[in-house]
Amino acid sequence: MAENNICAIWATPATTLPTDRDGLTCDSPRVGGRYFISGSAAAVIRAIDDRLKVRLTTWLVQQRAHGEDCPEITTGTIDEVKGWREPSVFDRADGILKYLSNRAISIGSRFQFSIEWEAGGERFETPLKDAQRTYFELLAHSDSCRSEELEFLLGYLSDQGLVERHGVNTLEQWCALTFSGYARLETLEQNVSPSSKGFVAMWFDPSMKAARDEGIKPAIRLSGYEPVVIDEKEHAGRIDDEIVSEIRRSRFVVADFTHGEDGARGGVYYEVGFAHGLGIPAILTCRSDKVAELHFDTRQYNHIVWKSPEELRTKLAKRISAVIGDGPLVAPTR
Known part of the structure; x- marks a missing residue:
């Protein structure tokens, strides 16, 4: 090679x-x-x-x-x-289901994969065959180091009736989602709120007005949602009842962790934690000069890093559409 x-x-x-x-x-x-x-x-x-x-x-x-x-x-x-925590074996197994679903061109599609790379067989050469590429992609999407981990996760999914397998313990295998596997994926999506609102959690300082009005709010609208901003609500140690209600009614939360010289904004962390507890997805952002000061609890998560309101708007709109999906409100063409 x-x-x-x-x-x-x-x-x-x-x-x-x-x-x-x-x-x-x-x-x-x-x-x-x-x-x-x-x-x-x-x-x-x-x-x-x-x-x-x-x-x-x-x-x-x-x-x-x-x-x-x-x-x-x-x-x-x-x-x-x-600083990331290790994912649970259940999350890793779900990663396989999501991968198979995303790649399937029809219900019940079978995916062949070859584990000969680690079995002492002929080393793979580029361009890879489809079965070789699928094997490596399965490792990537299941947080696996080697074939033994992938085999264990596929064995669990098979025992649960979530995937069908053929060629177990051989170099050439195939697997496919079962009806129960699709049902499991539906269950993972059941907590999705039908709301058309996107709640904004951030530092409400005059220096952040452009980021809010030219970055975050238009990005949310471009994606087909209505931004919810409660900038008069400051709180210490607990979340205001109105904020709790608005988060509950939102499809997702956009949380910007940029802060001033007096340190991190505790309210933003509370709001993100509350949303996570409800199963509401949170999209995290931070201005580039403050990324190094992110708290450990959120540092492990993926943040949109921005330098200008225009960059924030572009990246955030793209992230919302990719992670949440376009909303029900009519939005102008990007």
């Missing part, structure tokens, strides 16, 4: 793409698709362990799910994922 046709993270087959930047751009099924990694980050990658590589892979998968076609890895990204 040519040296420049390997994934910088996993040393698995990848397609290197041209770039004039200091780093590497490649398409790697082992991490679920395309990414750019800076030269300094690539040097750090060589010394990290497999579990940290898994977290970095998960970060890439999440970034693409949030609308980033080619996420960029820096040394700061590596530091960020070091």
Whole structure:
């Protein structure tokens, strides 16, 4: 295998793409698709362990799910994922179901995959066969290091009747979602609110007016939702009843963690925590000069990092459409 046709993270087959930047751009099924990694980050990658590589892979998968076609890895990204908690085995199994569903072209589609990469067989060469690519993508979407973990998760899904498997314990296998598997995916989506509102949690300081009025609010409207802003409500230690009611009525929360010299805004953290407790998705943002000061509790989550209201508007609108889906309100064409 040519040296420049390997994934910088996993040393698995990848397609290197041209770039004039200091780093590497490649398409790697082992991490679920395309990414750019800076030269300094690539040097750090060589010394990290497999579990940290898994977290970095998960970060890439999440970034693409949030609308980033080619996420960029820096040394700061590596530091960020070091603080992530390990996902539960149930979340990892659900990741497989979501992957199969997203790839299926019809109900009951079968997906062949080959595990010979770790079985001492012939090493894969680029371009990969479909079964080889699917194997690497299954690893990426299930937070797995190696085939034994993937086999365990597929075994659980099969025992629960959520997937059908063929060729267990062989190098060439296939799997498919069952009716119960689709039902499980429906259950995961049942808590989605039909609301057309997007609640805004942020620091209500005059210096943030442009970010609110030219960034966050128009981004929410562009995505087909109505922004809910309660900027006269300051609270310490508990959430005001009106804020609680508005969060309950919202489809999602946009939370910006930018703050002033007096430190983090406790109210924003409370509001995001409350939304999480209700199963309401929260999209997190932060101005670039304050990212290093994010509290540990939210640092593990993906934030939209912005420098200008215009950048915030573009990135946030794209993220809302990718994660939440376009809303029911008529919005102008982007």
